[in-house]
Amino acid sequence: MDPTQPRTGEVDNQPPPFAPRDLWTHDVALREALAREGASVFADRVATYGALAGGTLYDLSFDAHRDRPRLRTHDARGERLDRVEFHPHYHAVMETAIAHGVAGLSWMEAATPGSHVARAALSYLHYQAEPGSSCPLTMTHAGVPVLRREPGLHEWASKAAAPHYDPREVPIQAKTGITLGMGMTEKQGGSDVRANTTTARPVPATGDDPGEPYALAGHKWFMSAPMSDGFLVLAQAPGGLTCFLMPRRLADGAKNAFALVRLKDKLGDWSNASSEVEFHGARAWRVGEEGRGIATILEMVMLTRLDCMLGSAGLMRMALDQAIHHCSHRVAFGKRLIDQPLMRNVLADLALEAEAALALSMRVARAVDAAPRDPSEAALARIATAIGKYWICKRTPAFASEALECIGGNGYVEESLLPRLYRQAPLNSIWEGSGNVQCLDVLRALSRDPGTGPALWQELQCDGGGEPCAAALQALRAPLHDKIPIPEPAARTFVESLAQTLQASILLRANNPLANHFVATRLATPHAQNYGTLPLEVPLEQILTRAR
Numbered sequence: 001m002d003p004t005q006p007r008t009g010e011v012d013n014q015p016p017p018f019a020p021r022d023l024w025t026h027d028v029a030l031r032e033a034l035a036r037e038g039a040s041v042f043a044d045r046v047a048t049y050g051a052l053a054g055g056t057l058y059d060l061s062f063d064a065h066r067d068r069p070r071l072r073t074h075d076a077r078g079e080r081l082d083r084v085e086f087h088p089h090y091h092a093v094m095e096t097a098i099a100h101g102v103a104g105l106s107w108m109e110a111a112t113p114g115s116h117v118a119r120a121a122l123s124y125l126h127y128q129a130e131p132g133s134s135c136p137l138t139m140t141h142a143g144v145p146v147l148r149r150e151p152g153l154h155e156w157a158s159k160a161a162a163p164h165y166d167p168r169e170v171p172i173q174a175k176t177g178i179t180l181g182m183g184m185t186e187k188q189g190g191s192d193v194r195a196n197t198t199t200a201r202p203v204p205a206t207g208d209d210p211g212e213p214y215a216l217a218g219h220k221w222f223m224s225a226p227m228s229d230g231f232l233v234l235a236q237a238p239g240g241l242t243c244f245l246m247p248r249r250l251a252d253g254a255k256n257a258f259a260l261v262r263l264k265d266k267l268g269d270w271s272n273a274s275s276e277v278e279f280h281g282a283r284a285w286r287v288g289e290e291g292r293g294i295a296t297i298l299e300m301v302m303l304t305r306l307d308c309m310l311g312s313a314g315l316m317r318m319a320l321d322q323a324i325h326h327c328s329h330r331v332a333f334g335k336r337l338i339d340q341p342l343m344r345n346v347l348a349d350l351a352l353e354a355e356a357a358l359a360l361s362m363r364v365a366r367a368v369d370a371a372p373r374d375p376s377e378a379a380l381a382r383i384a385t386a387i388g389k390y391w392i393c394k395r396t397p398a399f400a401s402e403a404l405e406c407i408g409g410n411g412y413v414e415e416s417l418l419p420r421l422y423r424q425a426p427l428n429s430i431w432e433g434s435g436n437v438q439c440l441d442v443l444r445a446l447s448r449d450p451g452t453g454p455a456l457w458q459e460l461q462c463d464g465g466g467e468p469c470a471a472a473l474q475a476l477r478a479p480l481h482d483k484i485p486i487p488e489p490a491a492r493t494f495v496e497s498l499a500q501t502l503q504a505s506i507l508l509r510a511n512n513p514l515a516n517h518f519v520a521t522r523l524a525t526p527h528a529q530n531y532g533t534l535p536l537e538v539p540l541e542q543i544l545t546r547a548r
């Protein structure tokens with residue numbers, strides 16, 4: 001090579017490949033959280049999945065995401081198919097996830113305390129590798145307790161919890177494992193599901209019906225994972241809005257009477273198919289009483305909301321990990337980026353946010369785990385899910401954008417993971433109840449579920465947090481302890497304060513080495529609008545060492 005000519009083909013000053021990377025070993029905050037929240041007994045299983053998520057699944061995820069699912073409405077003869085075709089790597093991701101318990105570990109190991117916490121850790125790890133497939137995984141997980149309500153649907157519940165993935169289009173009797181979807185949102189109303197117009201008409205039962213049969217007529221404007229074996233659907237029965245299980249295939253193998261109209265052309269979440277669907281007398285079985293549809297499906301929605309928190313915490317972690325990796329190798333202006341003082345501030349600020357997001361998500365997972373045994377934990381799970389769903393999911397888009405910018409131009413290019421994370425980031429804030437809906441739910445919980453205020457107040461113990469924590473608690477005392485209602489327009493400000501005080505409290509009680517920095521930068525002074533604005537006295541080295 002002629003040394004006088006500018007170099008072209010050589011690669012210099014670019015980081016080595018990010019993967020394979022053991023997402024468990026690298027994540028001290030996750031390892032501590034799993035132990036703290038009572039799931040050490042499952043550590044080996046989570047560790048195994050952490051290695052897979054940052055290795056095999058990470059590799060498979062690129063094709064699963066890029067080669068978007070395609071809808072085939074008809075076959076060559078004009079018969080309706082209503083089938084969605086995926087890249088084979090999507091199926092490989094689903095198979096691995098289900099085999100390792102991302103959808104079912106908490107139900108398969110229900111007798112062991114901590115199983116919900118362990119599955120939460122799996123969900124957090126999975127989202128880092130392939131977030132689109134997290135949608136069917138979480139719906140399958142969350143549908144199980146709803147199906148268990150009906151003795152006739154126990155086969156469905158146990159096959160949804162089973163560690164077997166079987167994408168074949170056959171009746172569930174021929175399968176050892178199944179997946180579930182959910183259909184609530186209609187054109188005229190998503191948040192306000194009472195506006196649903198889909199009807200459910202009772203029809204005569206046959207020997208094949210595992211529950212009371214109805215015929216569904218109407219539509220759903222969003223129904224994700226339409227290749228699922230069954231869907232929990234809301235429809236207007238004679239007695240009011242009711243929950244139903246609608247199978248994809250009937251016991252005799254016939255296709256159920258619903259048609260996939262089209263797949264949504266979405267901003268992100270590309271590996272996951274989200275459909276519009278019409279019901280033409282589709283057979284479905286009632287779950288819960290007529291008129292109790294919202295209450296029945298709420299149990300499912302509470303669990304999917306927890307997964308929104310875990311997913312967003314996972315997305316933060318992966319974005320941070322990518323940013324730190326890049327900045328640890330890239331040199332600009334004579335120093336590695338991670339040694340540039342202002343970049344250190346950005347990365348440390350992101351690390352604080354990611355750690356607090358995980359800590360809150362895993363604490364809520366423990367509350368869910370303990371809920372059947374402890375009414376106070378059940379009350380905490382009820383309200384903290386809405387608090388965390390609002391705050392963590394809302395913080396994620398700005399987080400992803402900042403992490404993307406740390407990587408510079410490469411971060412904006414599809415071959416890096418960051419564009420995928422950036423497109424995915426707003427979604428958890430929208431589905432399963434958007435931001436405002438969560439904030440209003442916090443107010444509703446406080447006014448209607450008398451246990452929630454005391455459970456939250458008890459959790460908000462900020463010993464060691466000094467004056468900033470004491471002041472934050474004092475401000476929350478009136479609504480939580482003295483039951484003074486918060487006006488609706490102030491709900492976001494209130495929930496933001498609850499979320500950050502709760503995060504501080506969890507970190508403080510865990511003796512987390514970053515707890516005081518979190519308090520100092522989130523509670524003591526109002527945090528500046530952008531990341532990278534930590535005050536000068538915060539020890540950036542300590543935070544970055546832990547994050548790495």
Ligand SMILES: Cc1cc2nc3c(=O)[nH]c(=O)nc-3n(C[C@H](O)[C@H](O)[C@H](O)COP(=O)(O)OP(=O)(O)OC[C@H]3O[C@@H](n4cnc5c(N)ncnc54)[C@H](O)[C@@H]3O)c2cc1C
Nearest residue numbers: 182183184185189190191222223224274431432434436437
């Ligand atoms: C990719 C994707 C996949 C989806 N998959 C599914 C699925 O599988 N099954 C399913 O049932 N749904 C699904 N959804 C739908 C999703 O759950 C809804 O979009 C969501 O609940 C919001 O409902 P909406 O779109 O009707 O918006 P709207 O209800 O019209 O809400 C619009 C905005 O108004 C706010 N708002 C609503 N009420 C109030 C109020 N009282 N005060 C203040 N603000 C309010 C909301 O927070 C939101 O920000 C999916 C959505 C997306 C984007």
